[in-house]
Amino acid sequence: MLLRTRATSLLVAGAMLLTGCSGGSDEPSGSSGSGETEAGATTGEPDPPEVPGMIVLVSDADFADTVDRLEGAIGDIGTVTATVDHADAAEGVGLDLDPTVLVIGSGADAATPILQQAQAAGLDLPQKYLVWEEDGVVYLGYNSVEWIAQQAGIGLRASSLDAVRFGSEAIASAATGADPVRDAQDPGDAVDETSVESDTGFDETVERLQAAFEDAGLRSPATVDHAAGARTVGAQLRSTTVTFAGDPETGTPLMQQQRTMALDLPLRFLVSEDADGTVSVTYPDMAGLAARHGVDDADAVAAVAEGQERLAAAATGNG
Numbered sequence: 001m002l003l004r005t006r007a008t009s010l011l012v013a014g015a016m017l018l019t020g021c022s023g024g025s026d027e028p029s030g031s032s033g034s035g036e037t038e039a040g041a042t043t044g045e046p047d048p049p050e051v052p053g054m055i056v057l058v059s060d061a062d063f064a065d066t067v068d069r070l071e072g073a074i075g076d077i078g079t080v081t082a083t084v085d086h087a088d089a090a091e092g093v094g095l096d097l098d099p100t101v102l103v104i105g106s107g108a109d110a111a112t113p114i115l116q117q118a119q120a121a122g123l124d125l126p127q128k129y130l131v132w133e134e135d136g137v138v139y140l141g142y143n144s145v146e147w148i149a150q151q152a153g154i155g156l157r158a159s160s161l162d163a164v165r166f167g168s169e170a171i172a173s174a175a176t177g178a179d180p181v182r183d184a185q186d187p188g189d190a191v192d193e194t195s196v197e198s199d200t201g202f203d204e205t206v207e208r209l210q211a212a213f214e215d216a217g218l219r220s221p222a223t224v225d226h227a228a229g230a231r232t233v234g235a236q237l238r239s240t241t242v243t244f245a246g247d248p249e250t251g252t253p254l255m256q257q258q259r260t261m262a263l264d265l266p267l268r269f270l271v272s273e274d275a276d277g278t279v280s281v282t283y284p285d286m287a288g289l290a291a292r293h294g295v296d297d298a299d300a301v302a303a304v305a306e307g308q309e310r311l312a313a314a315a316t317g318n319g
Contacts, residue, residue: 046137051260052188052292053147055168059131059138060177063099066138067131070103070175074129077167078107081126082222082244086255086262089219089248097252099133100262104222104244108229110163114152115226115237117160119272121152122226122240123193123284127168129175130263140176141263142168144185151190151284191288194308198271198279199317202239205279206271209243209315216311218245221266239273250307253300254290261293267308271315281312 048056059066067083074080081104090097106126114121125148130141145165149156169180198205206223213220223243230237246266254261270282286305295301313319 045135046139048139049258049260051141051263051294053144053150053185054141054260054263055144055172055181055185056139056141056260057172057176057178057181059140059175061138063101063131063133063138066140066175067101067103070129070131070140070171071105073171073174074103074105076174077171078105078110078126080105081224084221084244084246084266086248086252086265089246090252090255093248093252095248095252095256097255098259099131100255100259101131102262102265103129103131104224105129106164106167108226109233110167111226112230112233112235112237113160114148114154114158114164115230115240116235117158118152118154119226119238119240119274120193120270120282121148121154122224122242122272123268123270123282124148124151125164125226125242126224127164127171128263129172130260131175132259132262134259138176140172141260142172143263144187146185146187150187151193156184188292189288191292192285193282194285194312195280195282196312196316196318198281198315200279202271202273202279205281205315206241206243208317209269209271209281209311212311212314213243213245215314216247216307218247218311219266220245238275239271239279241271242268243271244268245311247307250300250304253297254295254304257297258293258295261290261295264289264293267304267311269308269311269315279316281315283308283312 046058071080084102086100087097111125145161173180221244226240227237244266251265273279290301
C-alpha cells in the first residue's frame with residue numbers, strides 16, 4: 001500500500017500581490033472578505049460569513065428563485081451536473097436544516113485547461129455553488145479560483161484559470177443580482193489531500209469505489225468523467241473522474257454548526273491515472289475542510305474522516 005499526503009503550496013503571497021494587501025478597505029461589493037455587501041451597507045442586516053477561499057454574495061431574490069436562476073445561469077454556459085438539497089436529505093433522516101442547496105456544474109471548455117495542467121484540480125471541478133438562507137437573507141457562495149489554484153498547485157497567474165474565474169463571476173451575479181467579485185481573494189491555508197495508490201486499473205478502481213458507496217449506504221448524486229468532458233471540446237486528458245457521495249446522518253450535524261460546510265459536502269473522491277499508468281484515489285482531509293469552515297466537532301469530523309479512509313481503501317484494494 002502506498003499512501004501519500006499532499007500539502008499544496010500556500011499562495012497567499014500571490015493573492016496579496018494581486019489585491020495590494022489583505023483585509024484592506026477596498027473589498028468589492030458582496031465579498032466575503034469584509035463581511036459587508038452593498039445591501040448590508042444599506043440595511044445593516046446581511047452579514048456574510050468569512051471563509052478562506054470562498055466568495056459570498058447576497059441575493060436580491062428569495063431562496064427558490066435564487067436556486068432557479070443559478071441553475072439557469074449554469075445551463076446557459078455549461079451543464080448542471082447535480083443539485084443536492086441538503087435540507088431535504090436531512091429531513092429524510094429526521095434532522096433539521098434550514099434551506100441549503102448545493103448546485104454542481106460548469107462547462108468542460110472552462111475546466112479542461114486547468115485539468116490538463118493539474119489533474120488534482122478535478123477534486124474542485126466542476127465548480128460548486130452553495131445557496132442557503134439564514135435569518136431571512138439568501139446567500140450564494142462558491143470557491144474562488146485562488147482556492148482552486150492553491151489546492152491544485154497552479155500559479156495564480158495561470159491563464160487556464162480565466163475561463164473558470166469569469167464564468168463563475170457571471171453565474172453568481174446572474175443568480176443573485178449582485179455585482180461580480182473581481183478582486184483576487186486570499187485562499188487561506190491549503191487543505192491537505194490524501195492519495196492512495198490502487199492495485200488495479202482505472203475502470204475497476206472506479207467500479208470498486210461505487211460499490212463501496214453502496215455497501216456503506218451512501219448516496220452518490222454525481223460522477224463526473226473529466227476525460228470524457230475534455231473529449232467533447234476536442235481536448236485530451238488522462239483518465240480522471242470525480243465522484244460525490246454522502247450520508248446526511250453524519251454530514252448534517254457539521255452543516256448545522258456552520259452552514260458553509262455544505263460547500264464541501266457531499267464527500268468527493270478523485271480517481272486519476274498518471275503518465276506512468278499509476279491509478280490513485282485522492283480525497284481532501286476532512287479536518288482541514290472543517291477548520292476552513294470553523295467547524296470544531298472533533299468526534300463528528302473524525303467519524304467522517306474514518307469513512308473516507310475506508311472507502312478509499314476498498315476502492316484501491318488496500319482494505
